Amino acid sequence: MSASINRTIVLASRPQGMPTEDQFRIQEEPIPAPAEEEVVVRSLYISVDPYMRNMMNNTSSSPIDQVIRGGAVGQVISSRSGKLREGDIVSGMWGWQEYAAVKADDLQRIDPDQAPISTALGVLGMPGLTAYFGLFDIGKPEPGETVVVSGAAGAVGTIVGQIAKLKGCRVVGIAGSEEKLNYLKDDLGFDAVVNYKSDAFDSQLKEACPGGVDIYFDNVGGPVSDAVIGLINQKARIPLCGQISTYNLDKVDVGPRIQPQLLMKRAMIKGFLVYEYEEQYPEAIVQLARWVQGEKIQYTETVLDGFERLPEAFLGLFEGSNTGKLLVKVAEVE
Amino acid sequence: MSASINRTIVLASRPQGMPTEDQFRIQEEPIPAPAEEEVVVRSLYISVDPYMRNMMNNTSSSPIDQVIRGGAVGQVISSRSGKLREGDIVSGMWGWQEYAAVKADDLQRIDPDQAPISTALGVLGMPGLTAYFGLFDIGKPEPGETVVVSGAAGAVGTIVGQIAKLKGCRVVGIAGSEEKLNYLKDDLGFDAVVNYKSDAFDSQLKEACPGGVDIYFDNVGGPVSDAVIGLINQKARIPLCGQISTYNLDKVDVGPRIQPQLLMKRAMIKGFLVYEYEEQYPEAIVQLARWVQGEKIQYTETVLDGFERLPEAFLGLFEGSNTGKLLVKVAEVE
Numbered sequence: 001m002s003a004s005i006n007r008t009i010v011l012a013s014r015p016q017g018m019p020t021e022d023q024f025r026i027q028e029e030p031i032p033a034p035a036e037e038e039v040v041v042r043s044l045y046i047s048v049d050p051y052m053r054n055m056m057n058n059t060s061s062s063p064i065d066q067v068i069r070g071g072a073v074g075q076v077i078s079s080r081s082g083k084l085r086e087g088d089i090v091s092g093m094w095g096w097q098e099y100a101a102v103k104a105d106d107l108q109r110i111d112p113d114q115a116p117i118s119t120a121l122g123v124l125g126m127p128g129l130t131a132y133f134g135l136f137d138i139g140k141p142e143p144g145e146t147v148v149v150s151g152a153a154g155a156v157g158t159i160v161g162q163i164a165k166l167k168g169c170r171v172v173g174i175a176g177s178e179e180k181l182n183y184l185k186d187d188l189g190f191d192a193v194v195n196y197k198s199d200a201f202d203s204q205l206k207e208a209c210p211g212g213v214d215i216y217f218d219n220v221g222g223p224v225s226d227a228v229i230g231l232i233n234q235k236a237r238i239p240l241c242g243q244i245s246t247y248n249l250d251k252v253d254v255g256p257r258i259q260p261q262l263l264m265k266r267a268m269i270k271g272f273l274v275y276e277y278e279e280q281y282p283e284a285i286v287q288l289a290r291w292v293q294g295e296k297i298q299y300t301e302t303v304l305d306g307f308e309r310l311p312e313a314f315l316g317l318f319e320g321s322n323t324g325k326l327l328v329k330v331a332e333v334e
Numbered sequence: 335m336s337a338s339i340n341r342t343i344v345l346a347s348r349p350q351g352m353p354t355e356d357q358f359r360i361q362e363e364p365i366p367a368p369a370e371e372e373v374v375v376r377s378l379y380i381s382v383d384p385y386m387r388n389m390m391n392n393t394s395s396s397p398i399d400q401v402i403r404g405g406a407v408g409q410v411i412s413s414r415s416g417k418l419r420e421g422d423i424v425s426g427m428w429g430w431q432e433y434a435a436v437k438a439d440d441l442q443r444i445d446p447d448q449a450p451i452s453t454a455l456g457v458l459g460m461p462g463l464t465a466y467f468g469l470f471d472i473g474k475p476e477p478g479e480t481v482v483v484s485g486a487a488g489a490v491g492t493i494v495g496q497i498a499k500l501k502g503c504r505v506v507g508i509a510g511s512e513e514k515l516n517y518l519k520d521d522l523g524f525d526a527v528v529n530y531k532s533d534a535f536d537s538q539l540k541e542a543c544p545g546g547v548d549i550y551f552d553n554v555g556g557p558v559s560d561a562v563i564g565l566i567n568q569k570a571r572i573p574l575c576g577q578i579s580t581y582n583l584d585k586v587d588v589g590p591r592i593q594p595q596l597l598m599k600r601a602m603i604k605g606f607l608v609y610e611y612e613e614q615y616p617e618a619i620v621q622l623a624r625w626v627q628g629e630k631i632q633y634t635e636t637v638l639d640g641f642e643r644l645p646e647a648f649l650g651l652f653e654g655s656n657t658g659k660l661l662v663k664v665a666e667v668e
Contacts, residue, residue, distance in 0.1 A: 054598070221591065221593050222591070225591075225593065240593055240596055240597045242597070243593055243594045246591070246593075253591045253594065254589065254590055256586045257556070257559075257586075257587045257589045257592075258591075259552070259555050259559065259574055259577055259592075259605075260555065260577045260580050262574055262603060262605040263574045263577055263605035264388070264605070265605060266604075266605045266606055266607055267604070267605055268602065268604040268605070269593070269596060269604075270596070270601070270602040271593075271596040271597035271598070271599060271600045271601055271602070272600055273600055
């Protein structure tokens with residue numbers, strides 16, 4: 001730990017449509033010192049997530065020339081808080097920087113014996129919690145129901161499908177490559193999988209859902225959702241988690257209006273953010289960790305090595321480059 | 335009561351798009367006799383409602399050459415049931431016929447002292463119950479919230495607005511004529527009204543909702559809904575009651591996809607049918623009757639006189655010809 005330079009990545013210009021690498025800029029600055037009640041963390045893993053694209057449209061949550069915010073796991077290298085000490089592993093939202101001074105109250109301590117620390121950004125972190133609350137609180141799955149998941153091979157979708165299986169549902173995953181589909185079916189136990197890039201997507205989806213769709217966990221939006229919503233059953237539930245197909249559009253997305261179908265099927269659709277469930281995180285993490293430890297659910301990570309690869313990793317989200325949680329590894333635990 | 339001919343109206347051909355009068359045919363037949371546990375009713379008021387247009391698309395709920403089904407109020411003229419006797423006033427779903435033999439179990443007795451009997455098809459019947467459960471169970475209004483109602487001058491909309499006012503909400507009504515708007519504002523106490531036929535509808539709606547929209551009770555769909563959904567607040571609720579603007583379209587209706595907005599606003603939209611709440615009807619009718627008797631809510635009826643005017647009345651629904659509940663009066667109480 002003899003480095004004295006801190007690298008950070010800032011938003012150089014506001015993206016219109018699909019972002020490009022030159023909209024991110026690496027800066028160098030001294031490693032900060034902790035103020036009172038703060039610690040300084042050294043980043044170990046930094047997360048890239050689709051929601052960050054939406055934040056980049058917002059001048060207040062993503063100011064130009066400021067560090068990109070997002071989830072990260074790191075190690076405390078100095079502390080002026082009674083709550084954390086040097087060596088502790090923590091997660092927080094300090095974002096794209098190698099070192100950060102953070103209030104101890106804004107960090108969660110991670111137990112490295114419970115699971116690999118990177119899972120705090122995946123199955124035991126925001127994506128796992130998103131899957132858990134979206135499926136259980138909004139989807140309310142019942143045994144025997146058909147659950148369709150879009151973005152099924154992503155950080156959230158892989159967990160949604162597996163916990164829906166644990167609840168006795170029939171699970172249909174939608175993803176964009178044969179490799180991902182094979183993974184979902186062979187490794188994660190999805191009952192059926194459909195490639196949304198197929199010319200015959202609509203008919204293949206229909207074949208994969210002979211009993212219609214009771215729950216549609218939507219990470220994607222756009223024409224994929226049009227097709228799924230066309231197959232919903234009476235009293236279907238649609239947890240609306242993401243709309244990644246639309247995040248880089250620079251004009252309003254147009255499609256068939258869904259309200260007539262929602263009315264005819266007495267169906268419900270609800271947008272949510274995992275932060276609404278913050279008070280229930282601890283119990284959910286206990287449950288998810290139990291499933292992980294019992295090998296009831298598997299998690300997959302796609303890890304890029306090197307802080308400077310954060311923009312590349314982030315852009316990869318929109319090209320479907322990842323299976324499971326996409327992470328950048330920045331440093332080793334000391 | 336010396337008539338011996340029963341007139342009925344049947345669906346002569348299945349409408350594509352906007353129905354025409356020649357798709358309905360008046361037939362004459364003998365007045366039926368009651369089977370065991372049945373009564374014969376003479377129709378007094380027959381209801382026309384937007385949902386009936388959807389039923390006409392369905393070969394099983396609306397077979398060709400069969401009587402159009404729908405709500406009606408009538409008087410028992412002969413009975414083979416211990417539950418009802420001659421002279422009783424009842425409501426049921428026997429539809430477009432002057433006389434009908436109906437199982438007593440499929441009829442509800444009406445107390446003519448509680449309110450005018452026609453209200454069993456309006457404020458104390460299906461439309462009032464639809465307003466009540468859609469607003470309270472799905473909308474969950476809180477004092478101070480802004481409630482927007484489309485189709486505000488209709489049978490359901492007039493009740494939604496008034497009971498939302500009783501709950502302390504700010505109520506904005508959308509309708510299609512100055513006469514209706516004046517009625518909503520001056521007679522029913524809506525806080526603001528907007529004409530969807532105005533060229534400046536979008537900006538007028540925005541002006542009418544300076545604090546955004548917390549609940550959108552949607553009877554209409556289409557571009558009106560696009561505009562309202564553009565103004566929703568965080569955690570907005572959208573009870574989806576009707577989509578009258580789309581019922582006569584003969585192709586898929588296209589518009590801006592609403593999921594990105596629902597996600598960003600963590601909003602919920604839910605289609606419903608009043609029949610889901612059947613077990614709670616009695617308590618709701620007691621409450622609605624209390625409000626009517628206490629003049630806390632007003633009801634309006636548009637009544638056409640004469641059985642043969644049913645097709646004309648029905649088609650008028652889609653031309654916005656009615657304020658409040660649209661009914662056809664068929665006969666007087668004996």
